[in-house]
Amino acid sequence: MSKEISEVLIIGGGPAGMSAALVLGRSRIKTIILNTENARNMVTQHSHGFLTQDGAHPSEILKIAKEQLLKYKSVVYKKEKALDLIPNGDHFQVKTENQVYLTKRVIIATGYKDNVDQVGIEGLAEVYGKSVYPCPFCDGFENADKKLAVFGDAVMAPMFSKTIAHWSNNVIVFTNGDQMKDKELLSSLQKNGIEVIEQKIDKLLSKDGILEAVQLQGGRIIKREGGFLPDTKAVESTDFAKKLKVATEEGHFGMEMYKVDENKETEIKGLYIIGDARSGWGGVAKSVAEGSEVGAAITHQIISEKWAV
Numbered sequence: 001m002s003k004e005i006s007e008v009l010i011i012g013g014g015p016a017g018m019s020a021a022l023v024l025g026r027s028r029i030k031t032i033i034l035n036t037e038n039a040r041n042m043v044t045q046h047s048h049g050f051l052t053q054d055g056a057h058p059s060e061i062l063k064i065a066k067e068q069l070l071k072y073k074s075v076v077y078k079k080e081k082a083l084d085l086i087p088n089g090d091h092f093q094v095k096t097e098n099q100v101y102l103t104k105r106v107i108i109a110t111g112y113k114d115n116v117d118q119v120g121i122e123g124l125a126e127v128y129g130k131s132v133y134p135c136p137f138c139d140g141f142e143n144a145d146k147k148l149a150v151f152g153d154a155v156m157a158p159m160f161s162k163t164i165a166h167w168s169n170n171v172i173v174f175t176n177g178d179q180m181k182d183k184e185l186l187s188s189l190q191k192n193g194i195e196v197i198e199q200k201i202d203k204l205l206s207k208d209g210i211l212e213a214v215q216l217q218g219g220r221i222i223k224r225e226g227g228f229l230p231d232t233k234a235v236e237s238t239d240f241a242k243k244l245k246v247a248t249e250e251g252h253f254g255m256e257m258y259k260v261d262e263n264k265e266t267e268i269k270g271l272y273i274i275g276d277a278r279s280g281w282g283g284v285a286k287s288v289a290e291g292s293e294v295g296a297a298i299t300h301q302i303i304s305e306k307w308a309v
């Protein structure tokens, strides 16, 4: 296997990794970026809320990012999958199928992947990203005033429905057999016009990815035009950080996230984590921001290392 050396290697080329590569390219730092080109939101038709790219398809954003990166000769983009990340003294080894990369710094930007098949609702995978979504800030506007469903267990779905009700006053929560224990919350949902259906779902009825109705066990059919799913059974796309036992801390909504300093560097020197890979959910704008921050932070670190005192 041949070996390639870089100052920085980025694993993952979604919004976070590509943004880091752009700043490092502009800083003329030798950077390799490995990307399997399967960002989390590729399942959706339009990405929203990122300035100047509102409504663009995620593949269009990637295409433009790749074109713009090409200008920067110090960055090498490879459509390759990182298989292993091994610290080795003062550098890291990253292995792909046919190549070993040696680098002083690694940025993990591999994101999360959703596993809606594991939610246990027949027909959910067909509508996910087309009319049922995880995030109201991403797709609430397009679904405003529609007949909406919120799917999930009897804790998360009712709480989430309170947010969804900001966009539509026709919201039904489907807990798929889970019984709501918080009677106070149930009564507050009812007061706000949100119905909770605890009966088990038979399947979702849809056409070309557009939700049309929820069919309950027993045959009752409830018309819906779209929906939201707070728990997508998402997991980290890679286990690199876990294997290296990177320290974690409590993040938003009690979610565990990787602990980094102001440079996005973990307690392992030279190892950085950004975007969804760090926090579980960031959105495009936040991931781009973290990529930009880590690119500048690494540049400052390299400048300090080279500076004669």
Ligand SMILES: Cc1cc2nc3c(=O)[nH]c(=O)nc-3n(C[C@H](O)[C@H](O)[C@H](O)COP(=O)(O)OP(=O)(O)OC[C@H]3O[C@@H](n4cnc5c(N)ncnc54)[C@H](O)[C@@H]3O)c2cc1C
Pocket: 011, 012, 013, 014, 015, 016, 017, 034, 035, 036, 037, 038, 039, 040, 041, 042, 043, 044, 046, 047, 048, 049, 050, 080, 081, 082, 083, 109, 110, 111, 112, 114, 128, 129, 133, 134, 135, 137, 138, 139, 237, 238, 274, 275, 276, 277, 281, 282, 283, 284, 285, 287
């Ligand atoms: C249905 C849906 C709709 C969404 N809509 C929006 C929206 O409208 N607006 C918004 O702001 N956010 C939206 N999001 C959230 C957004 O997709 C993520 O927050 C964002 O993509 C995170 O960026 P990232 O770069 O951290 O990770 P990702 O975008 O997931 O990118 C990770 C990259 O790493 C690559 N990768 C993974 N493993 C490896 C490996 N071993 N080797 C090499 N490469 C690897 C992947 O192929 C991928 O390209 C949506 C998410 C979903 C699921």
